[in-house]
Amino acid sequence: MQTGQSAEYQLEARELTIGYPQRTICGPLNLQLSAGNGTGIIGANGSGKSTLIRTILGHLPPVGGEVEFLGLPVDEDSITFRRQVAVQITDGTFFEELTIAEHLELVARGHGVAAWEQKVEEELDFFELTAVAEVLPGELSSGQRRKVLLAATLIRPAQLVLLDEPEQRLDLRIRQKLYDRLALLRQSGTTLLVVTHDPQLLRKSLDSALLLDEDQGVILDAEAGAQWLER
Numbered sequence: 001m002q003t004g005q006s007a008e009y010q011l012e013a014r015e016l017t018i019g020y021p022q023r024t025i026c027g028p029l030n031l032q033l034s035a036g037n038g039t040g041i042i043g044a045n046g047s048g049k050s051t052l053i054r055t056i057l058g059h060l061p062p063v064g065g066e067v068e069f070l071g072l073p074v075d076e077d078s079i080t081f082r083r084q085v086a087v088q089i090t091d092g093t094f095f096e097e098l099t100i101a102e103h104l105e106l107v108a109r110g111h112g113v114a115a116w117e118q119k120v121e122e123e124l125d126f127f128e129l130t131a132v133a134e135v136l137p138g139e140l141s142s143g144q145r146r147k148v149l150l151a152a153t154l155i156r157p158a159q160l161v162l163l164d165e166p167e168q169r170l171d172l173r174i175r176q177k178l179y180d181r182l183a184l185l186r187q188s189g190t191t192l193l194v195v196t197h198d199p200q201l202l203r204k205s206l207d208s209a210l211l212l213d214e215d216q217g218v219i220l221d222a223e224a225g226a227q228w229l230e231r
């Protein structure tokens, strides 16, 4: 199996222009992420953040340029990509007949997590979901559902974690725990790419930002990105 492990960067976008058949949204963009980097994707509503994530995941073809993961064109259907990339990009889908604990068990076991029972307990505890562990998704609040999706993304091993506005609907205490958790993940070598409107997330968990502005991509350090979000 090809893995491209000798690639210079873990994720690289070169002269990437994103958009739809009838409309170019932004570009050309250049982005290089190595292990342990943490980049926020920021910009006004409609600037192209979700379009960029969808292009990086291979859901949308680039209008121009290319994007590679471990030196190979992105392909969400490839085994390497599925093993190495954990994604939380939408409001997510649930199996309505599985409890919250069963959802986490499914992901953990599917990704070969050792001692998965303990990991499920730890994630439930971290996201303060233990009281609803045996509840079905349809009985949860929107914030609780968001926490389950984040727990399911973070319970599994990954080289790259992609998150789309993870701060949404989280109360302040959980948000602060999440900032620390993401910073720790980076210290352990995991790479983060996070669409966010939250300046504190940028400051505390990430080291740079890709600002999509006026159809261009500009790389900023985390503090400059946070200040742009606070402008």
Ligand SMILES: Nc1ncnc2c1ncn2[C@@H]1O[C@H](COP(=O)(O)OP(=O)(O)OP(=O)(O)O)[C@@H](O)[C@H]1O
Pocket (backbone or CB within 6 Å): 020, 023, 025, 043, 044, 045, 046, 047, 048, 049, 050, 051, 052
């Ligand atoms: N399927 C589509 N076909 C054509 N244009 C689209 C399509 N989906 C989105 N767009 C347009 O692409 C632009 C970028 O949208 P996108 O959702 O990527 O923005 P965003 O930065 O994620 O916005 P937000 O902060 O509101 O989530 C918008 O002008 C939007 O109208």
